[in-house]
Amino acid sequence: MRKLLAISAAAVLVSCGEADGGKGSVSFRISGEDAAHTGYPVPGEPELAFADGWTLRFEKYVVSVGNLRLEGADGAKGWAGNETAIVDLVQGEPEVFRIDGVEARRWERFSYGIVPASEAAKRIGVSDADARRMIDGGFNYLIEGTATKEGVPVRFSWGLKNPTRNRDCVDSQDGTPGVVVRNNAVAEYAITLHLDHLFYDHLGDHADAKMRFDAVAAVARQLDGVWSVGFDELEAQRLADLRDANGGPLLDEHGDRLVYDPHNVPLDDPNLRAYLLAASKSQGRFNGEGVCINSDW
Amino acid sequence: MRSLACAVALALTACGGAADTAGREVGFRLAAESMPSGDRPPGSFVTRTGWTVTLEEAAVAIGPVYLLSEPPPSARRHRAWEWLVQRAWAHSGFDDFDGGEVRGEYLGRFVIDAVRAGPQPISMSRGVAGRVRSVTLELQPPASASPSLHGHQAWVRGVAVRGEETIPFEGGLDLPEAGTVRKVVGIATDVDLDDGVMVVIELHPERWLSEADFSALPKPSGGDERRTMEPGTQPWDAWYLGARAYGTFTFRGER
Numbered sequence: 001m002r003k004l005l006a007i008s009a010a011a012v013l014v015s016c017g018e019a020d021g022g023k024g025s026v027s028f029r030i031s032g033e034d035a036a037h038t039g040y041p042v043p044g045e046p047e048l049a050f051a052d053g054w055t056l057r058f059e060k061y062v063v064s065v066g067n068l069r070l071e072g073a074d075g076a077k078g079w080a081g082n083e084t085a086i087v088d089l090v091q092g093e094p095e096v097f098r099i100d101g102v103e104a105r106r107w108e109r110f111s112y113g114i115v116p117a118s119e120a121a122k123r124i125g126v127s128d129a130d131a132r133r134m135i136d137g138g139f140n141y142l143i144e145g146t147a148t149k150e151g152v153p154v155r156f157s158w159g160l161k162n163p164t165r166n167r168d169c170v171d172s173q174d175g176t177p178g179v180v181v182r183n184n185a186v187a188e189y190a191i192t193l194h195l196d197h198l199f200y201d202h203l204g205d206h207a208d209a210k211m212r213f214d215a216v217a218a219v220a221r222q223l224d225g226v227w228s229v230g231f232d233e234l235e236a237q238r239l240a241d242l243r244d245a246n247g248g249p250l251l252d253e254h255g256d257r258l259v260y261d262p263h264n265v266p267l268d269d270p271n272l273r274a275y276l277l278a279a280s281k282s283q284g285r286f287n288g289e290g291v292c293i294n295s296d297w
Numbered sequence: 298m299r300s301l302a303c304a305v306a307l308a309l310t311a312c313g314g315a316a317d318t319a320g321r322e323v324g325f326r327l328a329a330e331s332m333p334s335g336d337r338p339p340g341s342f343v344t345r346t347g348w349t350v351t352l353e354e355a356a357v358a359i360g361p362v363y364l365l366s367e368p369p370p371s372a373r374r375h376r377a378w379e380w381l382v383q384r385a386w387a388h389s390g391f392d393d394f395d396g397g398e399v400r401g402e403y404l405g406r407f408v409i410d411a412v413r414a415g416p417q418p419i420s421m422s423r424g425v426a427g428r429v430r431s432v433t434l435e436l437q438p439p440a441s442a443s444p445s446l447h448g449h450q451a452w453v454r455g456v457a458v459r460g461e462e463t464i465p466f467e468g469g470l471d472l473p474e475a476g477t478v479r480k481v482v483g484i485a486t487d488v489d490l491d492d493g494v495m496v497v498i499e500l501h502p503e504r505w506l507s508e509a510d511f512s513a514l515p516k517p518s519g520g521d522e523r524r525t526m527e528p529g530t531q532p533w534d535a536w537y538l539g540a541r542a543y544g545t546f547t548f549r550g551e552r
Contacts, residue, residue, distance in 0.1 A: 205476035205477040240509075240535040240538050241531055249531070257529060259537070263477065263478075263542075264484070264542060266543040270538070
Protein backbone atom coordinates (compact mmCIF):
# COMPACT_ATOMS: atom_id res chain seq x y z
CA MET A 1 0.00 0.00 0.00
CA ARG A 2 1.61 3.14 -1.06
CA LYS A 3 0.61 6.64 -0.33
CA LEU A 4 0.27 8.92 -3.23
CA LEU A 5 -0.84 11.81 -1.14
CA ALA A 6 1.90 13.47 0.79
CA ILE A 7 -0.06 14.76 3.68
CA SER A 8 1.91 16.28 6.47
CA ALA A 9 1.43 15.70 10.15
CA ALA A 10 -2.14 15.90 11.32
CA ALA A 11 -3.18 18.64 9.02
CA VAL A 12 -1.93 21.09 6.49
CA LEU A 13 -2.82 24.52 7.66
CA VAL A 14 -3.73 26.93 4.98
CA SER A 15 -3.68 29.80 7.36
CA CYS A 16 -2.85 30.14 10.98
CA GLY A 17 -4.93 31.08 13.92
CA GLU A 18 -5.51 30.25 17.51
CA ALA A 19 -4.99 26.60 18.43
CA ASP A 20 -8.03 26.59 20.69
CA GLY A 21 -11.35 28.29 20.34
CA GLY A 22 -12.96 29.70 17.24
CA LYS A 23 -13.94 27.80 14.15
CA GLY A 24 -12.25 26.23 11.19
CA SER A 25 -12.75 23.98 8.21
CA VAL A 26 -11.87 20.44 7.29
CA SER A 27 -11.27 19.22 3.76
CA PHE A 28 -11.43 15.54 2.91
CA ARG A 29 -9.95 14.13 -0.24
CA ILE A 30 -10.26 10.52 -1.29
CA SER A 31 -7.53 8.29 -2.61
CA GLY A 32 -7.12 4.77 -3.92
CA GLU A 33 -3.37 5.34 -3.68
CA ASP A 34 -1.01 4.38 -6.47
CA ALA A 35 -2.85 1.18 -7.26
CA ALA A 36 -5.91 3.04 -8.53
CA HIS A 37 -3.77 4.60 -11.24
CA THR A 38 -1.04 2.07 -11.97
CA GLY A 39 -2.84 -1.14 -11.16
CA TYR A 40 -0.68 -4.04 -10.07
CA PRO A 41 2.18 -4.42 -9.77
CA VAL A 42 2.73 -1.13 -8.00
CA PRO A 43 6.40 -0.25 -8.46
CA GLY A 44 8.41 0.14 -5.30
CA GLU A 45 10.58 -1.68 -2.86
CA PRO A 46 9.14 -4.16 -2.34
CA GLU A 47 6.96 -4.25 -5.41
CA LEU A 48 3.29 -4.75 -4.63
CA ALA A 49 2.31 -7.57 -6.95
CA PHE A 50 0.15 -10.65 -7.29
CA ALA A 51 1.83 -13.78 -5.98
CA ASP A 52 0.43 -15.85 -8.82
CA GLY A 53 1.81 -13.81 -11.70
CA TRP A 54 -1.16 -11.69 -12.71
CA THR A 55 -1.00 -8.04 -13.64
CA LEU A 56 -4.09 -5.90 -13.26
CA ARG A 57 -5.33 -2.52 -14.38
CA PHE A 58 -8.40 -0.82 -13.02
CA GLU A 59 -10.58 0.95 -15.54
CA LYS A 60 -13.03 2.08 -12.88
CA TYR A 61 -12.96 2.00 -9.14
CA VAL A 62 -16.14 3.83 -8.28
CA VAL A 63 -17.03 4.25 -4.63
CA SER A 64 -20.00 5.76 -2.87
CA VAL A 65 -18.75 7.51 0.25
CA GLY A 66 -20.17 9.88 2.82
CA ASN A 67 -22.09 10.31 6.07
CA LEU A 68 -19.11 11.84 7.80
CA ARG A 69 -19.14 12.13 11.57
CA LEU A 70 -16.94 14.20 13.85
CA GLU A 71 -17.34 13.55 17.54
CA GLY A 72 -15.29 14.32 20.58
CA ALA A 73 -14.16 11.83 23.17
CA ASP A 74 -16.25 13.93 25.55
CA GLY A 75 -19.39 13.18 23.53
CA ALA A 76 -19.54 16.53 21.79
CA LYS A 77 -20.89 16.46 18.24
CA GLY A 78 -18.81 18.32 15.71
CA TRP A 79 -20.44 17.23 12.50
CA ALA A 80 -23.01 14.69 11.37
CA GLY A 81 -23.66 15.12 7.68
CA ASN A 82 -25.76 13.05 5.32
CA GLU A 83 -23.94 14.20 2.23
CA THR A 84 -22.55 11.47 0.00
CA ALA A 85 -20.51 11.34 -3.19
CA ILE A 86 -20.01 8.86 -5.99
CA VAL A 87 -16.42 9.14 -7.12
CA ASP A 88 -14.10 7.21 -9.41
CA LEU A 89 -10.73 6.72 -7.75
CA VAL A 90 -9.08 6.00 -11.09
CA GLN A 91 -9.73 9.59 -12.18
CA GLY A 92 -7.78 11.20 -9.37
CA GLU A 93 -7.81 12.12 -5.72
CA PRO A 94 -10.36 14.90 -5.51
CA GLU A 95 -11.72 16.74 -2.55
CA VAL A 96 -15.02 15.04 -1.80
CA PHE A 97 -16.18 16.91 1.26
CA ARG A 98 -15.41 20.20 2.93
CA ILE A 99 -16.93 21.08 6.26
CA ASP A 100 -16.91 24.70 7.37
CA GLY A 101 -17.67 26.33 10.65
CA VAL A 102 -16.51 23.49 12.84
CA GLU A 103 -15.46 24.23 16.39
CA ALA A 104 -11.68 24.39 16.62
CA ARG A 105 -10.44 21.45 18.68
CA ARG A 106 -9.44 17.84 18.28
CA TRP A 107 -12.37 15.66 17.26
CA GLU A 108 -11.16 12.30 18.44
CA ARG A 109 -13.80 10.24 16.72
CA PHE A 110 -13.93 10.55 12.97
CA SER A 111 -15.96 8.15 10.90
CA TYR A 112 -17.14 7.85 7.34
CA GLY A 113 -19.36 5.47 5.47
CA ILE A 114 -18.99 3.41 2.32
CA VAL A 115 -22.66 3.61 1.52
CA PRO A 116 -25.19 2.51 -1.08
CA ALA A 117 -25.16 4.98 -3.97
CA SER A 118 -28.08 7.38 -3.96
CA GLU A 119 -29.70 9.89 -6.30
CA ALA A 120 -28.77 12.72 -3.97
CA ALA A 121 -25.05 11.95 -4.12
CA LYS A 122 -22.77 14.37 -5.86
CA ARG A 123 -20.86 12.82 -8.73
CA ILE A 124 -17.15 13.28 -9.13
CA GLY A 125 -15.31 11.88 -12.14
CA VAL A 126 -18.00 9.31 -12.75
CA SER A 127 -20.17 8.88 -15.84
CA ASP A 128 -23.94 9.11 -15.67
CA ALA A 129 -24.18 5.49 -16.79
CA ASP A 130 -21.92 4.28 -14.01
CA ALA A 131 -23.69 6.40 -11.42
CA ARG A 132 -26.98 4.98 -12.62
CA ARG A 133 -25.66 1.42 -12.39
CA MET A 134 -24.49 2.11 -8.85
CA ILE A 135 -27.79 3.62 -7.78
CA ASP A 136 -30.02 1.03 -9.44
CA GLY A 137 -27.92 -1.80 -8.08
CA GLY A 138 -27.64 -0.38 -4.60
CA PHE A 139 -23.90 -0.78 -4.92
CA ASN A 140 -21.25 0.93 -2.84
CA TYR A 141 -18.43 -0.15 -5.15
CA LEU A 142 -18.26 -0.55 -8.91
CA ILE A 143 -14.96 -2.10 -9.90
CA GLU A 144 -13.94 -2.71 -13.49
CA GLY A 145 -10.63 -3.80 -14.83
CA THR A 146 -8.56 -6.29 -16.72
CA ALA A 147 -6.20 -8.84 -15.24
CA THR A 148 -3.65 -10.48 -17.49
CA LYS A 149 -1.47 -13.55 -17.16
CA GLU A 150 0.65 -15.16 -19.82
CA GLY A 151 -0.85 -12.83 -22.40
CA VAL A 152 -4.47 -13.78 -21.67
CA PRO A 153 -6.65 -10.90 -20.44
CA VAL A 154 -9.60 -11.50 -18.13
CA ARG A 155 -12.11 -8.71 -17.70
CA PHE A 156 -14.26 -8.06 -14.67
CA SER A 157 -16.99 -5.56 -13.89
CA TRP A 158 -18.32 -6.01 -10.39
CA GLY A 159 -20.91 -4.16 -8.39
CA LEU A 160 -20.44 -4.76 -4.69
CA LYS A 161 -23.08 -4.33 -2.01
CA ASN A 162 -21.47 -4.34 1.38
CA PRO A 163 -21.86 -0.95 3.05
CA THR A 164 -19.39 -0.24 5.80
CA ARG A 165 -18.89 2.35 8.50
CA ASN A 166 -15.25 3.11 9.13
CA ARG A 167 -15.11 4.58 12.59
CA ASP A 168 -12.63 5.77 15.19
CA CYS A 169 -10.11 6.46 12.46
CA VAL A 170 -6.52 7.11 13.46
CA ASP A 171 -4.38 9.59 11.55
CA SER A 172 -1.49 7.58 10.16
CA GLN A 173 0.75 10.63 10.12
CA ASP A 174 1.05 10.94 13.87
CA GLY A 175 -0.93 8.02 15.26
CA THR A 176 -3.46 10.25 16.98
CA PRO A 177 -7.21 9.70 16.86
CA GLY A 178 -9.51 11.75 14.66
CA VAL A 179 -8.94 15.17 13.18
CA VAL A 180 -7.72 18.50 14.46
CA VAL A 181 -9.63 21.64 13.48
CA ARG A 182 -7.85 24.95 14.04
CA ASN A 183 -9.29 28.39 14.17
CA ASN A 184 -9.59 30.14 10.83
CA ALA A 185 -7.74 27.37 9.01
CA VAL A 186 -8.45 24.48 6.69
CA ALA A 187 -7.22 21.10 7.83
CA GLU A 188 -6.69 18.61 5.01
CA TYR A 189 -7.17 14.90 5.39
CA ALA A 190 -7.59 11.93 3.08
CA ILE A 191 -10.06 9.09 3.11
CA THR A 192 -7.88 6.28 1.85
CA LEU A 193 -8.94 2.98 0.38
CA HIS A 194 -6.52 0.07 0.27
CA LEU A 195 -7.51 -1.63 -2.93
CA ASP A 196 -5.11 -4.53 -2.46
CA HIS A 197 -7.20 -5.90 0.41
CA LEU A 198 -9.75 -7.11 -2.08
CA PHE A 199 -7.29 -9.68 -3.42
CA TYR A 200 -5.73 -10.95 -0.20
CA ASP A 201 -5.72 -14.70 0.29
CA HIS A 202 -6.58 -14.48 3.95
CA LEU A 203 -8.35 -12.16 6.29
CA GLY A 204 -7.49 -11.41 9.87
CA ASP A 205 -3.80 -10.72 10.17
CA HIS A 206 -2.84 -8.98 6.94
CA ALA A 207 0.87 -9.05 7.67
CA ASP A 208 1.73 -11.97 5.40
CA ALA A 209 -1.31 -11.94 3.14
CA LYS A 210 -0.67 -12.44 -0.56
CA MET A 211 -2.60 -10.99 -3.47
CA ARG A 212 -3.98 -13.62 -5.80
CA PHE A 213 -6.18 -13.79 -8.89
CA ASP A 214 -5.94 -17.45 -10.04
CA ALA A 215 -9.06 -18.44 -8.11
CA VAL A 216 -11.04 -15.62 -9.69
CA ALA A 217 -9.79 -16.26 -13.20
CA ALA A 218 -10.57 -19.96 -12.93
CA VAL A 219 -14.31 -19.27 -13.25
CA ALA A 220 -13.94 -16.86 -16.19
CA ARG A 221 -16.02 -17.53 -19.28
CA GLN A 222 -15.23 -16.70 -22.87
CA LEU A 223 -17.85 -14.66 -24.70
CA ASP A 224 -17.24 -13.26 -28.17
CA GLY A 225 -13.59 -14.02 -27.76
CA VAL A 226 -13.26 -12.15 -24.46
CA TRP A 227 -12.64 -13.85 -21.14
CA SER A 228 -14.60 -12.30 -18.34
CA VAL A 229 -15.74 -13.19 -14.84
CA GLY A 230 -18.92 -12.01 -13.17
CA PHE A 231 -19.07 -11.36 -9.47
CA ASP A 232 -21.83 -13.89 -8.86
CA GLU A 233 -19.86 -16.57 -10.66
CA LEU A 234 -17.37 -16.49 -7.80
CA GLU A 235 -19.91 -18.39 -5.72
CA ALA A 236 -18.79 -21.53 -7.54
CA GLN A 237 -15.45 -21.40 -5.78
CA ARG A 238 -15.62 -23.03 -2.36
CA LEU A 239 -12.89 -21.66 -0.12
CA ALA A 240 -11.90 -25.11 1.08
CA ASP A 241 -12.05 -26.64 -2.38
CA LEU A 242 -10.82 -24.08 -4.89
CA ARG A 243 -10.67 -25.34 -8.44
CA ASP A 244 -8.61 -24.40 -11.45
CA ALA A 245 -10.09 -23.76 -14.89
CA ASN A 246 -9.91 -27.47 -15.69
CA GLY A 247 -11.76 -28.53 -12.56
CA GLY A 248 -8.70 -29.81 -10.75
CA PRO A 249 -7.51 -28.59 -7.36
CA LEU A 250 -6.13 -25.06 -7.54
CA LEU A 251 -2.47 -25.08 -6.61
CA ASP A 252 -0.26 -22.25 -5.43
CA GLU A 253 3.18 -21.31 -6.73
CA HIS A 254 4.71 -24.09 -4.61
CA GLY A 255 2.41 -26.75 -6.00
CA ASP A 256 0.38 -26.94 -2.78
CA ARG A 257 -3.40 -26.86 -2.60
CA LEU A 258 -4.55 -23.25 -2.28
CA VAL A 259 -7.16 -22.16 0.22
CA TYR A 260 -8.53 -18.73 1.00
CA ASP A 261 -8.68 -18.35 4.74
CA PRO A 262 -11.38 -16.05 6.12
CA HIS A 263 -10.27 -16.90 9.63
CA ASN A 264 -13.27 -16.17 11.86
CA VAL A 265 -14.65 -13.31 9.79
CA PRO A 266 -18.32 -14.13 9.26
CA LEU A 267 -19.31 -14.97 5.69
CA ASP A 268 -22.78 -15.66 4.35
CA ASP A 269 -21.33 -18.80 2.84
CA PRO A 270 -17.73 -19.98 2.55
CA ASN A 271 -17.37 -19.17 -1.14
CA LEU A 272 -15.15 -16.72 -3.00
CA ARG A 273 -17.92 -14.18 -3.67
CA ALA A 274 -18.75 -13.87 0.01
CA TYR A 275 -15.06 -13.76 0.84
CA LEU A 276 -14.39 -10.85 -1.53
CA LEU A 277 -17.33 -8.96 -0.09
CA ALA A 278 -15.87 -9.38 3.39
CA ALA A 279 -12.43 -8.39 2.13
CA SER A 280 -13.84 -5.23 0.59
CA LYS A 281 -14.99 -4.10 4.02
CA SER A 282 -11.44 -3.85 5.25
CA GLN A 283 -10.37 -1.30 2.62
CA GLY A 284 -11.28 1.84 4.53
CA ARG A 285 -8.34 3.69 6.06
CA PHE A 286 -7.48 7.27 6.95
CA ASN A 287 -4.68 9.48 5.75
CA GLY A 288 -2.78 6.60 4.19
CA GLU A 289 -2.19 3.75 6.57
CA GLY A 290 -4.33 5.07 9.43
CA VAL A 291 -6.56 2.38 10.84
CA CYS A 292 -10.32 2.67 11.13
CA ILE A 293 -12.57 0.10 12.74
CA ASN A 294 -14.43 -1.34 9.78
CA SER A 295 -17.98 -1.97 10.91
CA ASP A 296 -21.18 -3.22 9.40
CA TRP A 297 -23.35 -0.32 8.35
CA MET B 298 -6.58 -5.26 25.98
CA ARG B 299 -6.04 -4.15 29.52
CA SER B 300 -4.69 -6.94 31.68
CA LEU B 301 -6.86 -8.76 34.16
CA ALA B 302 -4.27 -8.35 36.91
CA CYS B 303 -4.47 -4.57 36.59
CA ALA B 304 -8.26 -4.69 36.41
CA VAL B 305 -8.55 -6.82 39.53
CA ALA B 306 -6.08 -4.61 41.36
CA LEU B 307 -8.06 -1.55 40.38
CA ALA B 308 -11.30 -3.22 41.39
CA LEU B 309 -9.95 -4.09 44.82
CA THR B 310 -8.54 -0.62 45.30
CA ALA B 311 -11.41 1.42 44.04
CA CYS B 312 -14.47 -0.70 44.63
CA GLY B 313 -13.75 -2.54 47.84
CA GLY B 314 -17.07 -1.83 49.46
CA ALA B 315 -19.31 -1.87 46.44
CA ALA B 316 -20.27 -5.51 46.42
CA ASP B 317 -23.15 -5.12 43.98
CA THR B 318 -21.48 -2.97 41.40
CA ALA B 319 -19.64 -3.85 38.24
CA GLY B 320 -15.90 -3.89 38.64
CA ARG B 321 -15.62 -5.95 41.82
CA GLU B 322 -13.63 -9.17 41.89
CA VAL B 323 -15.67 -12.31 41.33
CA GLY B 324 -15.16 -16.05 41.05
CA PHE B 325 -16.51 -17.85 38.04
CA ARG B 326 -16.35 -21.33 36.58
CA LEU B 327 -15.09 -22.04 33.10
CA ALA B 328 -16.33 -25.11 31.25
CA ALA B 329 -16.51 -26.46 27.71
CA GLU B 330 -19.20 -28.38 25.91
CA SER B 331 -19.41 -30.05 22.54
CA MET B 332 -22.75 -29.00 21.15
CA PRO B 333 -25.08 -31.42 19.39
CA SER B 334 -26.19 -30.81 15.83
CA GLY B 335 -29.96 -31.00 15.90
CA ASP B 336 -31.17 -34.20 17.56
CA ARG B 337 -27.93 -36.03 16.98
CA PRO B 338 -25.41 -36.70 19.73
CA PRO B 339 -22.27 -34.52 19.82
CA GLY B 340 -19.92 -35.44 17.01
CA SER B 341 -22.65 -36.69 14.65
CA PHE B 342 -23.74 -34.39 11.87
CA VAL B 343 -24.45 -33.98 8.17
CA THR B 344 -22.01 -31.87 6.17
CA ARG B 345 -22.88 -29.32 3.51
CA THR B 346 -21.20 -31.68 1.07
CA GLY B 347 -23.78 -34.36 1.86
CA TRP B 348 -21.82 -36.68 4.13
CA THR B 349 -23.29 -38.08 7.32
CA VAL B 350 -20.41 -38.08 9.75
CA THR B 351 -20.16 -39.97 13.01
CA LEU B 352 -17.09 -39.12 15.01
CA GLU B 353 -15.84 -41.88 17.29
CA GLU B 354 -12.99 -39.84 18.70
CA ALA B 355 -12.61 -36.07 18.51
CA ALA B 356 -10.68 -33.64 20.66
CA VAL B 357 -9.03 -30.26 20.45
CA ALA B 358 -6.61 -28.37 22.70
CA ILE B 359 -7.74 -24.87 23.62
CA GLY B 360 -6.28 -21.99 25.58
CA PRO B 361 -5.60 -19.34 26.69
CA VAL B 362 -9.08 -17.79 26.84
CA TYR B 363 -9.84 -14.09 27.41
CA LEU B 364 -13.25 -12.72 28.37
CA LEU B 365 -13.50 -9.14 27.11
CA SER B 366 -15.64 -6.10 27.74
CA GLU B 367 -16.06 -4.79 24.21
CA PRO B 368 -18.52 -6.16 21.64
CA PRO B 369 -17.05 -8.23 18.86
CA PRO B 370 -16.77 -7.38 15.22
CA SER B 371 -19.69 -9.45 14.06
CA ALA B 372 -22.18 -9.25 16.92
CA ARG B 373 -24.88 -7.40 15.09
CA ARG B 374 -28.19 -7.36 16.85
CA HIS B 375 -26.86 -9.68 19.48
CA ARG B 376 -29.40 -8.46 21.98
CA ALA B 377 -33.05 -8.05 21.30
CA TRP B 378 -33.08 -4.29 21.68
CA GLU B 379 -30.46 -3.99 18.99
CA TRP B 380 -33.06 -5.07 16.49
CA LEU B 381 -34.69 -1.79 17.26
CA VAL B 382 -31.61 0.33 17.64
CA GLN B 383 -29.10 -0.88 15.12
CA ARG B 384 -25.49 -0.67 16.10
CA ALA B 385 -22.45 -1.16 14.01
CA TRP B 386 -19.68 -3.49 15.00
CA ALA B 387 -16.15 -3.74 13.80
CA HIS B 388 -15.67 -6.22 11.02
CA SER B 389 -13.45 -7.73 8.45
CA GLY B 390 -10.00 -8.45 9.53
CA PHE B 391 -10.16 -8.35 13.28
CA ASP B 392 -6.46 -7.58 13.40
CA ASP B 393 -7.35 -4.21 14.84
CA PHE B 394 -9.91 -5.55 17.31
CA ASP B 395 -8.72 -4.82 20.81
CA GLY B 396 -11.56 -6.15 22.89
CA GLY B 397 -11.31 -3.59 25.64
CA GLU B 398 -10.80 -4.72 29.21
CA VAL B 399 -10.15 -8.29 30.25
CA ARG B 400 -12.95 -9.34 32.61
CA GLY B 401 -11.67 -12.86 33.05
CA GLU B 402 -8.99 -15.12 31.66
CA TYR B 403 -7.71 -18.66 31.66
CA LEU B 404 -4.06 -18.86 30.73
CA GLY B 405 -3.63 -22.62 30.68
CA ARG B 406 -4.55 -25.25 28.10
CA PHE B 407 -7.30 -27.81 28.21
CA VAL B 408 -8.64 -30.47 25.88
CA ILE B 409 -12.29 -30.63 24.86
CA ASP B 410 -13.69 -34.08 24.15
CA ALA B 411 -15.89 -33.31 21.15
CA VAL B 412 -17.94 -36.51 21.32
CA ARG B 413 -18.86 -36.19 25.00
CA ALA B 414 -22.20 -34.73 25.96
CA GLY B 415 -22.59 -32.11 28.65
CA PRO B 416 -20.33 -29.45 30.16
CA GLN B 417 -16.71 -30.38 30.82
CA PRO B 418 -15.31 -28.42 33.80
CA ILE B 419 -12.08 -26.55 33.17
CA SER B 420 -11.32 -24.26 36.07
CA MET B 421 -12.42 -21.96 38.82
CA SER B 422 -11.14 -18.50 37.95
CA ARG B 423 -11.11 -15.00 39.32
CA GLY B 424 -12.37 -12.10 37.25
CA VAL B 425 -13.99 -8.69 37.35
CA ALA B 426 -17.76 -8.32 37.51
CA GLY B 427 -19.42 -6.88 34.44
CA ARG B 428 -20.63 -7.62 31.00
CA VAL B 429 -18.54 -9.84 28.79
CA ARG B 430 -19.31 -8.94 25.19
CA SER B 431 -16.67 -10.95 23.38
CA VAL B 432 -14.19 -13.73 23.87
CA THR B 433 -10.84 -14.32 22.25
CA LEU B 434 -9.37 -17.77 22.50
CA GLU B 435 -6.25 -19.42 21.24
CA LEU B 436 -5.67 -22.87 19.85
CA GLN B 437 -2.22 -23.49 21.22
CA PRO B 438 -0.62 -26.91 21.52
CA PRO B 439 -1.34 -28.67 24.82
CA ALA B 440 1.08 -28.04 27.65
CA SER B 441 1.54 -31.78 28.06
CA ALA B 442 0.80 -34.76 25.86
CA SER B 443 -2.82 -35.84 25.79
CA PRO B 444 -3.68 -39.38 24.59
CA SER B 445 -6.87 -38.10 23.00
CA LEU B 446 -4.90 -35.81 20.71
CA HIS B 447 -2.51 -38.46 19.36
CA GLY B 448 0.33 -35.93 19.31
CA HIS B 449 -1.61 -33.21 17.52
CA GLN B 450 -3.51 -30.06 18.47
CA ALA B 451 -6.75 -31.67 17.36
CA TRP B 452 -7.74 -35.18 16.42
CA VAL B 453 -10.67 -36.89 14.74
CA ARG B 454 -11.54 -40.50 13.98
CA GLY B 455 -14.86 -41.47 12.51
CA VAL B 456 -16.95 -42.66 9.61
CA ALA B 457 -18.48 -40.66 6.77
CA VAL B 458 -21.39 -42.05 4.76
CA ARG B 459 -22.89 -40.69 1.56
CA GLY B 460 -25.19 -42.89 -0.47
CA GLU B 461 -23.38 -46.15 -1.09
CA GLU B 462 -20.04 -44.78 0.04
CA THR B 463 -18.75 -45.45 3.54
CA ILE B 464 -15.39 -43.97 4.38
CA PRO B 465 -13.69 -44.51 7.74
CA PHE B 466 -11.16 -41.77 8.37
CA GLU B 467 -8.84 -40.33 10.98
CA GLY B 468 -6.33 -37.53 11.21
CA GLY B 469 -4.64 -34.85 13.26
CA LEU B 470 -4.59 -31.09 12.89
CA ASP B 471 -1.68 -28.83 13.75
CA LEU B 472 -1.85 -25.10 13.24
CA PRO B 473 1.23 -23.09 12.33
CA GLU B 474 2.37 -20.42 14.74
CA ALA B 475 2.37 -17.79 11.99
CA GLY B 476 0.34 -14.62 12.34
CA THR B 477 -3.00 -15.07 14.04
CA VAL B 478 -3.65 -18.58 12.73
CA ARG B 479 -3.94 -19.97 16.25
CA LYS B 480 -6.28 -17.23 17.44
CA VAL B 481 -10.04 -16.98 17.24
CA VAL B 482 -10.66 -13.31 17.89
CA GLY B 483 -13.80 -11.53 18.98
CA ILE B 484 -16.35 -14.30 19.46
CA ALA B 485 -19.73 -12.78 20.21
CA THR B 486 -21.28 -13.33 23.59
CA ASP B 487 -23.26 -11.51 26.22
CA VAL B 488 -22.55 -12.80 29.70
CA ASP B 489 -22.88 -10.92 32.96
CA LEU B 490 -19.81 -12.12 34.79
CA ASP B 491 -20.53 -12.50 38.48
CA ASP B 492 -19.89 -14.78 41.42
CA GLY B 493 -21.00 -18.32 40.65
CA VAL B 494 -21.51 -17.84 36.94
CA MET B 495 -20.36 -20.66 34.71
CA VAL B 496 -18.98 -19.52 31.38
CA VAL B 497 -19.30 -22.32 28.85
CA ILE B 498 -17.20 -22.58 25.71
CA GLU B 499 -19.49 -24.20 23.15
CA LEU B 500 -17.71 -26.17 20.43
CA HIS B 501 -19.64 -26.96 17.26
CA PRO B 502 -17.69 -29.83 15.68
CA GLU B 503 -19.97 -29.95 12.64
CA ARG B 504 -18.27 -26.71 11.58
CA TRP B 505 -14.95 -28.48 11.43
CA LEU B 506 -15.86 -30.69 8.51
CA SER B 507 -18.83 -28.97 6.94
CA GLU B 508 -16.96 -28.38 3.67
CA ALA B 509 -15.16 -31.74 3.60
CA ASP B 510 -15.51 -34.12 0.70
CA PHE B 511 -14.32 -37.42 2.12
CA SER B 512 -14.19 -39.06 -1.30
CA ALA B 513 -11.14 -36.87 -1.93
CA LEU B 514 -9.16 -38.77 0.70
CA PRO B 515 -6.72 -41.14 -0.95
CA LYS B 516 -7.34 -44.83 -0.42
CA PRO B 517 -4.72 -46.49 1.77
CA SER B 518 -2.34 -48.80 0.01
CA GLY B 519 -2.43 -51.52 2.68
CA GLY B 520 -5.33 -53.59 3.88
CA ASP B 521 -6.62 -50.93 6.27
CA GLU B 522 -9.76 -49.26 4.97
CA ARG B 523 -9.36 -46.21 7.16
CA ARG B 524 -8.24 -43.17 5.21
CA THR B 525 -5.95 -40.53 6.64
CA MET B 526 -6.81 -36.84 6.75
CA GLU B 527 -3.48 -35.08 6.38
CA PRO B 528 -2.17 -31.81 4.93
CA GLY B 529 -2.62 -31.69 1.19
CA THR B 530 -6.01 -33.38 1.25
CA GLN B 531 -9.26 -31.48 0.75
CA PRO B 532 -10.91 -32.66 3.98
CA TRP B 533 -7.88 -31.55 5.96
CA ASP B 534 -8.05 -28.11 4.32
CA ALA B 535 -11.73 -27.93 5.22
CA TRP B 536 -10.88 -28.79 8.81
CA TYR B 537 -8.03 -26.26 8.87
CA LEU B 538 -10.49 -23.51 7.94
CA GLY B 539 -13.38 -24.88 9.96
CA ALA B 540 -11.41 -25.25 13.17
CA ARG B 541 -11.16 -21.47 13.46
CA ALA B 542 -14.18 -20.38 11.46
CA TYR B 543 -16.93 -18.04 12.54
CA GLY B 544 -19.47 -20.07 14.49
CA THR B 545 -17.18 -22.94 15.45
CA PHE B 546 -17.07 -21.55 18.97
CA THR B 547 -19.84 -19.80 20.83
CA PHE B 548 -20.14 -18.90 24.49
CA ARG B 549 -22.89 -18.83 27.07
CA GLY B 550 -23.16 -18.01 30.72
CA GLU B 551 -25.29 -19.85 33.23
CA ARG B 552 -25.71 -20.13 36.96
